Amino acid sequence: MAIITLTSDFGHKDYFTSAIKGAILSEVPEAKIVDISHEISPFNIQEAAYILKNAYAHFPKGSIHMIGVDAEITKNKVHVALIVDGHYFIGADTGIFSLIFPEDKLEQIIVLNINQDKENISFPMKDVFVQAACHINRGGTLGVIGRQIDSLREVKNFQPTLSADGKMLIGQVIYIDHYGNVISNIKEKLFRESTLGKSFTIQLPRRYSIETIHRSYSMVSEGVMLCLFNSAGHLEISINKGDANISNGASELLGIKVKDRIGIEII
Amino acid sequence: MAIITLTSDFGHKDYFTSAIKGAILSEVPEAKIVDISHEISPFNIQEAAYILKNAYAHFPKGSIHMIGVDAEITKNKVHVALIVDGHYFIGADTGIFSLIFPEDKLEQIIVLNINQDKENISFPMKDVFVQAACHINRGGTLGVIGRQIDSLREVKNFQPTLSADGKMLIGQVIYIDHYGNVISNIKEKLFRESTLGKSFTIQLPRRYSIETIHRSYSMVSEGVMLCLFNSAGHLEISINKGDANISNGASELLGIKVKDRIGIEII
Amino acid sequence: MAIITLTSDFGHKDYFTSAIKGAILSEVPEAKIVDISHEISPFNIQEAAYILKNAYAHFPKGSIHMIGVDAEITKNKVHVALIVDGHYFIGADTGIFSLIFPEDKLEQIIVLNINQDKENISFPMKDVFVQAACHINRGGTLGVIGRQIDSLREVKNFQPTLSADGKMLIGQVIYIDHYGNVISNIKEKLFRESTLGKSFTIQLPRRYSIETIHRSYSMVSEGVMLCLFNSAGHLEISINKGDANISNGASELLGIKVKDRIGIEII
Numbered sequence: 001m002a003i004i005t006l007t008s009d010f011g012h013k014d015y016f017t018s019a020i021k022g023a024i025l026s027e028v029p030e031a032k033i034v035d036i037s038h039e040i041s042p043f044n045i046q047e048a049a050y051i052l053k054n055a056y057a058h059f060p061k062g063s064i065h066m067i068g069v070d071a072e073i074t075k076n077k078v079h080v081a082l083i084v085d086g087h088y089f090i091g092a093d094t095g096i097f098s099l100i101f102p103e104d105k106l107e108q109i110i111v112l113n114i115n116q117d118k119e120n121i122s123f124p125m126k127d128v129f130v131q132a133a134c135h136i137n138r139g140g141t142l143g144v145i146g147r148q149i150d151s152l153r154e155v156k157n158f159q160p161t162l163s164a165d166g167k168m169l170i171g172q173v174i175y176i177d178h179y180g181n182v183i184s185n186i187k188e189k190l191f192r193e194s195t196l197g198k199s200f201t202i203q204l205p206r207r208y209s210i211e212t213i214h215r216s217y218s219m220v221s222e223g224v225m226l227c228l229f230n231s232a233g234h235l236e237i238s239i240n241k242g243d244a245n246i247s248n249g250a251s252e253l254l255g256i257k258v259k260d261r262i263g264i265e266i267i
Numbered sequence: 268m269a270i271i272t273l274t275s276d277f278g279h280k281d282y283f284t285s286a287i288k289g290a291i292l293s294e295v296p297e298a299k300i301v302d303i304s305h306e307i308s309p310f311n312i313q314e315a316a317y318i319l320k321n322a323y324a325h326f327p328k329g330s331i332h333m334i335g336v337d338a339e340i341t342k343n344k345v346h347v348a349l350i351v352d353g354h355y356f357i358g359a360d361t362g363i364f365s366l367i368f369p370e371d372k373l374e375q376i377i378v379l380n381i382n383q384d385k386e387n388i389s390f391p392m393k394d395v396f397v398q399a400a401c402h403i404n405r406g407g408t409l410g411v412i413g414r415q416i417d418s419l420r421e422v423k424n425f426q427p428t429l430s431a432d433g434k435m436l437i438g439q440v441i442y443i444d445h446y447g448n449v450i451s452n453i454k455e456k457l458f459r460e461s462t463l464g465k466s467f468t469i470q471l472p473r474r475y476s477i478e479t480i481h482r483s484y485s486m487v488s489e490g491v492m493l494c495l496f497n498s499a500g501h502l503e504i505s506i507n508k509g510d511a512n513i514s515n516g517a518s519e520l521l522g523i524k525v526k527d528r529i530g531i532e533i534i
Numbered sequence: 535m536a537i538i539t540l541t542s543d544f545g546h547k548d549y550f551t552s553a554i555k556g557a558i559l560s561e562v563p564e565a566k567i568v569d570i571s572h573e574i575s576p577f578n579i580q581e582a583a584y585i586l587k588n589a590y591a592h593f594p595k596g597s598i599h600m601i602g603v604d605a606e607i608t609k610n611k612v613h614v615a616l617i618v619d620g621h622y623f624i625g626a627d628t629g630i631f632s633l634i635f636p637e638d639k640l641e642q643i644i645v646l647n648i649n650q651d652k653e654n655i656s657f658p659m660k661d662v663f664v665q666a667a668c669h670i671n672r673g674g675t676l677g678v679i680g681r682q683i684d685s686l687r688e689v690k691n692f693q694p695t696l697s698a699d700g701k702m703l704i705g706q707v708i709y710i711d712h713y714g715n716v717i718s719n720i721k722e723k724l725f726r727e728s729t730l731g732k733s734f735t736i737q738l739p740r741r742y743s744i745e746t747i748h749r750s751y752s753m754v755s756e757g758v759m760l761c762l763f764n765s766a767g768h769l770e771i772s773i774n775k776g777d778a779n780i781s782n783g784a785s786e787l788l789g790i791k792v793k794d795r796i797g798i799e800i801i
Contacts, residue, residue: 003559005552011445012279012546013306015322015499018272021301022325025270029327034555039547042446043508055549058556058660060563070508074485122483123498126325178545179576216656218608231657232549241577241604278712279546280573282589282766285539288568289592292537296594309713310775337775341752389750390765393592 002088003032003059004133007052008068008125009040020068020126027134036065043070045155046258049099050175050183054232056087056100064133067091068125073116079128080152081142083107088136090129095155110146158259160186162194169194169264171235173256180249181230182237184262188229195266202227203263204237205256217241225250235262269355270299270326271400274319275335275392276307287335287393294401303332310337312422313525316366317442317450321499323354323367331400334358335392340383346395347419348409350374355403357396362422377413425526427453429461436461436531438502440523447516448497449504451529455496462533469494470530471504472523484508492517502529536622537566537593538667541586542602542659543574554602554660561668570599577604579689580792583633584709584717588766590621590634598667601625602659613646613662614686615676622670624663629689644680692793694720696728703728703798705769707790714783715764716771718796722763729800736761737797738771739790751775759784769796 004024010016017038024031036055040048048069056065064087071092073079081090082097084104089097090112097106115121115128135145142148160171171186202210210227213235220226222241230236237256242248250256271291277283284305291298303322307315315336323332331354338359340346348357349364351371356364357379364373382388382395402412409415427438438453458480469477477494480502487493489508497503504523509515517523538558544550551572558565570589574582582603590599598621605626607613615624616631618638623631624646631640649655649662669679676682694705705720725747736744744761747769754760756775764770771790776782784790 003556005556009445011306013304013318014444015303015318016445018301018303018322019325022270022272022322022327022330025299025301026325026327032559034552034559036549036552037547039545051547051549055552055556058553058560060556060560063556072483072485074483077485122495126498177548178543178550216606216608218606218611228656231660276712278573280571280585281711282570282585283712285568285570285589286592289537289539289589289594289597292566292568293592293594339750339752341750344752389762393765 001030001032002137003034003063004137005034005036005056005059005063005065006038006068007036007040007048007065008038009042009044009048010038010068012038016068016123016125019123020130023126023130024134027130028137031134031137034059040069045069045094045096046099046157047175049096053100057085059087061086062088064088064090064136066125066129066133067096068129069096070094071124071129073121073124079112079116079124080109080149081112081132081136081146082109082152083142090132092124093153095153097152098154099157106152108142109149109152110142111149112146114145157185160190166194167266169266171262171264173258173260173262174234176249176251176258179238180242180251180253182250182254182256183230183232184235184237186235186262186264187233188235189233191235191264195264199267201265201267202235203265204254205260206254208254210237225254268297268299269404270301270330271404272301272303272323272326272330272332273305273335274303274307274315274332275305276309276311276315277305277335279305283335283390283392286390287397290393290397291401294397295404298401298404301326307336312336312361312363313366313424314442316363320367324352326354328353329355331355331357331403333392333396333400334363335396336363337361338391338396340388340391346379346383346391347376347416348379348399348403348413349376349419350409357399359391360420362420364419365421366424373419375409376416376419377409378416379413381412424452427457433461434533436533438529438531440525440527440529441501443518443525446505447509447518447520449517449521449523450497450499451502451504453502453529453531454500455502456500458502458531462531466534468532468534469502470532471521472527473521475521477504492521504529535564535566536671537568537597538671539568539570539590539593539597539599540572540602541570541574541582541599542572543576543578543582544572544602546572550602550657550659553657554664557660557664558668561664562671565668565671568593574603579603579628579630580633580691581709583630587634591619593621595620596622598622598624598670600659600663600667601630602663603630604628605658605663607650607655607658613650613658614643614683615646615666615670615680616643616686617641617676624666626658627687629687631686632688633691640686642676643683643686644676645683646680648679691719694724700728701800703800705796705798707792707794707796708768710783710785710792713772714776714785714787716784716788716790717764717766718769718771720769720796720798721767722769723767725769725798728798733801735799735801736769737799738788739794740788742788744771759788771796
């Protein structure tokens with residue numbers, strides 16, 4: 001019995017999430033449902049992609065991941081299901097899958113043929129995705145619930161870029177976490193390949209800079225700024241314990257926001 | 268094994284909800300517990316009613332729904348359990364059941380006789396409702412845990428009213444959802460029966476008005492105001508994608524609040 | 535199959551909690567996981583202790599409680615597992631266990647030997663505690679995953695103190711709950727032993743005072759201040775229904791904060 005996970009921008013107050021769980025349990029009483037996040041900022045597929053990308057692989061292969069972010073069907077946006085890395089994903093083709101899987105091979109992609117009357121679906125996660133998830137959960141194949149397509153919409157993000165002379169790696173802030181940690185799109189592998197063991201200065205907005213990457217938060221004193229590679233492998237700017245108060249995290253204290261530039265000067 | 272759902276104003280920080288889950292699992296180790304919402308505004312039975320009304324029916328018949336909102340027993344407020352539409356409900360007789368079921372037949376109602384010493388219960392959801400839910404979950408009948416009564420407290424809400432000349436339908440805002448959508452007490456059936464296919468103008472507070480009802484959010488451009496019937500069948504005022512930011516939802520941008528008047532002028 | 539509970543300061547947005555659940559379910563597919571709280575204020579072991587202390591005992595004996603608050607390993611802070619009162623606890627030795635169990639007997643304590651390379655763990659709850667929990671869940675003993683130690687770090691809190699002449703009991707505010715209720719460290723037993731049935735005045739900050747302890751919130755009118763012993767046995771200052779609005783709870787309306795002094799004058 002596969003696990004079904006839920007990722008959405010529903011928040012925790014409304015009836016949306018529980019209606020979905022009730023609908024799943026009505027069809028598959030023994031289903032195991034796990035919430036990934038319901039606090040995605042409304043319609044924000046960038047956030048949803050970052051969170052789901054770093055959550056899904058911890059689940060067993062065969063898990064079914066439903067995405068309820070910007071899921072309304074339109075004439076340019078269909079409902080799809082796909083298999084990647086042995087996991088099933090169900091959502092709208094907003095471009096989110098190109099953000100979650102910039103390099104992974106999509107094994108099979110279908111456009112769902114369940115309930116696709118766009119005049120009469122105000123709650124696609126429940127009216128469409130639940131049926132698809134229950135079908136897969138019961139061992140059904142994708143071919144039965146849709147027609148195969150070859151590719152999905154691509155959203156282009158700003159990609160980290162190394163200057164021609166190899167002296168400057170430019171990335172961008174992509175996410176601020178619950179602790180106010182600032183997370184960039186510079187991953188450890190790219191950083192190592194770009195810096196090649198040389199000295200470097202990490203240039204932050206407002207002229208802050210850091211010249212060391214630590215292995216853990218507590219290698220600096222409380223309240224001190226540091227850089228490390230977080231558990232998702234991204235270069236992160238943090239303030240150790242930031243006075244144990246989220247309003248004092250790195251984002252707030254340093255005035256850094258999503259899309260701000262992070263430069264690595266290689267010396 | 269029936270599902271047990273939880274609806275409360277406990278929030279997500281305190282030990283209340285997990286203590287209840289622990290108590291249920293101590294009595295019924297294989298119990299399946301689903302959260303409906305714990306973010307009801309404190310003591311707000313109107314919100315709890317709207318959310319539970321639109322969540323419960325998605326669960327299988329036989330599910331047991333516990334309500335922990337304004338649940339303290341007083342000399343005027345007893346603890347009850349009832350069966351409606353094949354579902355069990357356990358809560359305090361605050362009037363909430365008249366809001367959830369304005370027209371449904373209540374099949375059986377009892378006043379609970381478990382732990383009704385009002386001097387010694389500071390946590391009724393755990394000390395009383397858990398025992399009732401576990402009793403029902405094990406297949407016990409209501410008769411064993413209480414004495415039958417005929418009716419419950421009624422709370423009267425402002426009901427949508429059609430003027431004598433059939434030219435004006437007046438409703439009220441009853442809920443603001445996570446996206447800032449404004450939800451009225453005008454349901455689709457009443458709207459159709461009142462407008463009879465004629466033209467109409469939906470009059471909102473602050474002289475905003477809308478003359479069309481759309482079938483889905485994305486039928487208007489992003490940032491544009493629209494009306495539709497939401498997945499619960501209520502007339503809803505929304506701003507499509509409101510800049511993907513909850514603070515820019517319809518409620519905030521149009522300055523509309525719960526209890527504000529919504530008028531439908533029929534032309 | 536033991537229950538595994540999770541307590542953390544992760545919040546509800548990030549991938550942290552779901553990654554942990556996925557990792558547990560990958561190792562133990564039939565595991566039953568219950569969230570205690572993920573809204574502990576960042577790094578706040580006092581809050582975590584109050585919440586977990588009042589939640590854990592409602593779960594069946596044998597349950598496994600993972601604590602992800604200030605869990606990074608340092609040269610002064612190791613990862614431990616222990617048995618108390620028939621329950622298993624896994625966390626960092628921050629002193630939190632001395633706050634949860636000021637008087638309980640710790641039956642067995644080990645320092646974990648799983649993944650203790652502190653240079654390479656950025657997510658100890660997943661990389662270390664999950665493995666320990668799954669080992670215990672499968673029936674493994676603590677001896678296999680660590681070496682026994684005799685005691686844990688102690689954090690000293692301000693303890694309620696009765697003056698030498700028995701006329702003044704001084705306590706402190708330790709927690710503000712979701713309703714804005716103010717919770718002190720004065721428990722009912724100490725209160726009874728100190729007041730010995732005499733009259734008393736409860737002195738609050740800003741010269742507020744209360745001379746009665748009620749048995750339930752609704753024994754006073756709505757909006758009126760009262761004292762009672764809450765479901766955890768602590769002396770609590772509350773405002774009945776505080777206008778059904780969390781911003782109008784006792785903490786806000788009376789201007790009382792954590793660490794404020796609560797005095798009981800015994801007359």
